[in-house]
Amino acid sequence: MTRLAGILLAAALTLAAADKVTVIRAARLFDGKSDRIVSPAVVVVSGNRITAVGANAAAPAGAEILDLGDVTLLPGLMDAHTHLSYPFERDYRNEELGLLKKPVSERTLDAVDVVRRTLMAGFTTVRDLGSTDLIDVGLRNAIDAGKIPGPRMLVSVHALGSTGGHCDPFAGYAPGIFGRESGITDGVINSPDEARLAVRYNIDHGADVIKTCATGGVLSLTDDVDTPQLTQAELDALVAEAHELRRKTAAHAHGATGAKRAIRAGIDSIEHGSFLDDEALDMMKARGTYFVPTLMAAQGLKERISDGYVPPAIEAKARAAMAALDTTVRKAIARNVKIAVGTDAAVYPHGRNAGELVRLVELGMSPAAALRAATSVDADLLGVAARTGTLETGKLADIVACPGNPLDDIRQVEKIRFVMKDGVVFRRD
Ligand SMILES: [Zn+2]
Incomplete structure (x- = not known):
């Protein structure tokens, strides 16, 4: 683990983040149930829940913005x-x-x-x-x-x-x-x-x-x-x-x-x-x-x-x-x-x-x-589909990101560079 990941992790484990709002932006998104990629990708996270998803989801005022760049967001x-x-x-x-x-x-x-x-x-x-x-x-x-x-x-x-x-x-x-x-x-x-x-x-x-x-x-x-x-x-x-x-x-x-x-x-x-x-x-x-x-x-x-x-x-x-x-x-x-x-x-x-x-x-x-x-x-x-498994409003904020487009090259999922679980960031390379 890098030093930065260690610091992020320590922060993650101590932050309850109950009413914190985070907007994750990325080039692409795969929601876990469709056949398609959505581009660009915006996911709004409030506390540990996803509150909005899609190319046009609006960023609430005062939200922290995480711009992940040329990656594809996936459900955890x-x-x-x-x-x-x-x-x-x-x-x-x-x-x-x-x-x-x-x-x-x-x-x-x-x-x-x-x-x-x-x-x-x-x-x-x-x-x-x-x-x-x-x-x-x-x-x-x-x-x-x-x-x-x-x-x-x-x-x-x-x-x-x-x-x-x-x-x-x-x-x-x-x-x-x-x-x-x-x-x-x-x-x-x-x-x-x-x-x-x-x-x-x-x-x-x-x-x-x-x-x-x-x-x-x-x-x-x-x-x-x-x-x-x-x-x-x-x-x-x-x-x-x-x-x-x-x-x-x-x-x-x-x-x-x-x-x-x-x-x-x-x-x-x-x-x-x-x-x-x-x-x-x-x-x-x-x-x-x-x-x-x-x-x-x-x-x-x-x-x-x-x-x-x-x-x-x-x-x-x-x-x-x-x-x-x-x-x-x-x-x-x-x-x-x-x-x-x-x-x-x-x-x-x-x-x-x-x-x-x-x-x-x-x-x-x-x-x-x-x-x-x-x-x-x-x-x-x-038996956890009501809580997680897709990037949809109301689901737990279990969100990961891989480089490139995994529909073009599935091996990209072996290079995960961002991990959020339950609204907490554990990895951001
Ligand atoms: Zn076994």
């Missing part, structure tokens, strides 16, 4: 799949050892830098899909209280999965090495009743959203990547309980069988989805289930494999999933399945979240659709 970007309490580790061994050797206090302090970096990359809201030791809850609360800079977080506490499955934190270790076996309080469930209990446990401890592991995964040593790991009855109970308690649900699912069980159960989004077949995509299209392909996870794995930092068993699973994923995403785009932006941040270096939009455009999505996927579509999936 969103990431529907992060792990901000996990550091990025290029070497798989450190990923495992970090959890075993670092105290919770050290891992929490490491995460303070991660949330700051995510916000500075233009991501003002994230859905964090799996943590340990309630680090995600602590981060969310500290950010909301203005104690540390970071994105607005919707957190999930533990991801819920079966014994020995992708989300069992004790899987692959000798029996009893942790002094007990994994259970509800680690997110491990093995019956419909345990699924309901674990949902209640997570919500009791602060979960905004419920994440489950419906199939095996890539970054786990004890399972196949595509096998189902929960029964239909377990997923039915989990989703029903979460929805009764007004929480949305997300399922990690690579294989089609587990994904279809989750879709039938009424899951709100399928994460990863590498091996989704035509039937699964058609079910998602018919039910409005969101697809969050996490292409940046594949990108991160590709880079780590080429650096020689991934064990052979995981490399084989990663190669199979990566080989299938691009085709699946192209099919989903062609079918008009709802695709939302989520990246699996922590599998690749934190702060590169916007690479997901670049990958989606490479696979056939239009730049405008990719920007909507990271703003208004994500806002719908996260």
Whole structure:
């Protein structure tokens, strides 16, 4: 962070800015829901709300003017799949050892830098899909209280999965090495009743959203990547309980069988989805289930494999999933399945979240659709569309800016140079 950014940040964190009026001017604006760019761009912000938007919006007398020049204003970007309490580790061994050797206090302090970096990359809201030791809850609360800079977080506490499955934190270790076996309080469930209990446990401890592991995964040593790991009855109970308690649900699912069980159960989004077949995509299209392909996870794995930092068993699973994923995403785009932006941040270096939009455009999505996927579509999936996700009057002032025109070159979103969240400026280069 530059010295100026540091000063701005200190000012931002101390200024309540309740009745302050700011007028942001820029060359262009993309509102997060249309297909077009508005030019020139004027956004009026009062306190933490947008009070006027458009080429001809009038500047109220006495307002502070921020003239950002040749940039495009965008709604604050969103990431529907992060792990901000996990550091990025290029070497798989450190990923495992970090959890075993670092105290919770050290891992929490490491995460303070991660949330700051995510916000500075233009991501003002994230859905964090799996943590340990309630680090995600602590981060969310500290950010909301203005104690540390970071994105607005919707957190999930533990991801819920079966014994020995992708989300069992004790899987692959000798029996009893942790002094007990994994259970509800680690997110491990093995019956419909345990699924309901674990949902209640997570919500009791602060979960905004419920994440489950419906199939095996890539970054786990004890399972196949595509096998189902929960029964239909377990997923039915989990989703029903979460929805009764007004929480949305997300399922990690690579294989089609587990994904279809989750879709039938009424899951709100399928994460990863590498091996989704035509039937699964058609079910998602018919039910409005969101697809969050996490292409940046594949990108991160590709880079780590080429650096020689991934064990052979995981490399084989990663190669199979990566080989299938691009085709699946192209099919989903062609079918008009709802695709939302989520990246699996922590599998690749934190702060590169916007690479997901670049990958989606490479696979056939239009730049405008990719920007909507990271703003208004994500806002719908996260259940925050009434508050944020578009540049419209009445919405929270979550506003970022990138150079140039991202509809001409989507890679501009990787160069964010202005970040306002909730009416507070956190970055201005
Ligand atoms: Zn994940």
